[in-house]
Amino acid sequence: MNAIEATGVQVTLGGRPIVREVDLTVPTGQVLALLGTNGSGKSTLVRALLGVVPTVAGDVRLLGAPLGRAVPWERVGYVPQRVGAPGGVPATALEVVVSGLLHGRRLRPPRDRRARALAALDALGVGHLQDRRVQELSGGQQQRVLIARALVRRPALLVLDEPTSGIDLPTQESFVTALSELRDAGTTVVVILHEIGPFAPLVDRAVVLRHGRVVHDGPPPPARGEHGAVDHDHTHPHTDPAAPSDGPDLTLEVTP
Numbered sequence: 001m002n003a004i005e006a007t008g009v010q011v012t013l014g015g016r017p018i019v020r021e022v023d024l025t026v027p028t029g030q031v032l033a034l035l036g037t038n039g040s041g042k043s044t045l046v047r048a049l050l051g052v053v054p055t056v057a058g059d060v061r062l063l064g065a066p067l068g069r070a071v072p073w074e075r076v077g078y079v080p081q082r083v084g085a086p087g088g089v090p091a092t093a094l095e096v097v098v099s100g101l102l103h104g105r106r107l108r109p110p111r112d113r114r115a116r117a118l119a120a121l122d123a124l125g126v127g128h129l130q131d132r133r134v135q136e137l138s139g140g141q142q143q144r145v146l147i148a149r150a151l152v153r154r155p156a157l158l159v160l161d162e163p164t165s166g167i168d169l170p171t172q173e174s175f176v177t178a179l180s181e182l183r184d185a186g187t188t189v190v191v192i193l194h195e196i197g198p199f200a201p202l203v204d205r206a207v208v209l210r211h212g213r214v215v216h217d218g219p220p221p222p223a224r225g226e227h228g229a230v231d232h233d234h235t236h237p238h239t240d241p242a243a244p245s246d247g248p249d250l251t252l253e254v255t256p
């Protein structure tokens with residue numbers, strides 16, 4: 001079965017096409033990195049796949065069900081791009097993670113909730129912060145708590161939007177280890193990354209977006225060196241006499 005099956009997905013925001021005709025099939029168990037420059041539409045695409053923003057065209061199936069109520073949402077974990085601390089009620093880090101075990105069909109969290117939540121916090125290196133209020137934590141610490149909240153569900157499909165921005169390298173590495181364990185347990189992972197970095201050993205496939213279109217779908221780019229640099233686009237414009245007149249022709253250069 002495929003974890004994600006999307007065809008012809010188009011999203012328009014503020015009157016502008018942001019995602020154009022994207023087809024994306026992600027087999028169960030795959031770890032897919034979604035790459036592309038700022039503004040290429042990565043966040044918008046994953047938000048459309050999860051039904052957070054409406055599509056103007058296209059079909060999406062998640063975990064075998066058409067997008068909507070039929071999707072087993074309790075098996076889907078999503079960590080949006082860094083947002084501020086969850087506002088309102090002052091909650092501790094542990095409480096935030098336990099809340100990841102709640103969903104519509106389960107009104108009370110399971111009995112082993114504290115142990116599971118603490119294990120998830122530990123996996124992200126923030127177990128010692130379990131009783132601290134999230135509002136008092138640094139941005140990177142808050143991000144780790146939100147990742148732990150998604151991991152604690154042991155999701156079948158985990159979608160992460162630039163999860164490691166602002167997180168130091170050792171913590172990124174322990175996060176990659178935690179993700180490897182999930183992957184080994186069969187979780188499908190879609191992760192938006194700015195650079196492959198420590199994720200390189202984990203990533204099976206890279207999809208690169210440019211102006212809302214898929215311009216590369218295949219092996220991930222190398223982690224280091226010129227072509228792994230943060231600002232590198234992984235695509236190079238080349239002049240092609242046969243190029244259509246409505247835009248630059250892109251020839252992919254992906255070093256295996």
Ligand SMILES: Nc1ncnc2c1ncn2[C@@H]1O[C@H](COP(=O)(O)OP(=O)(O)OP(=O)(O)O)[C@@H](O)[C@H]1O
Nearest residue numbers: 013014018036037038039040041042043044045081
């Ligand atoms: N709600 C919105 N209304 C109008 N335009 C939007 C909205 N959300 C995003 N956009 C525009 O859509 C484009 C793609 O944004 P998106 O966040 O999907 O890109 P991204 O590839 O995830 O970028 P980044 O790497 O900076 O996170 C940008 O030009 C952005 O300004």
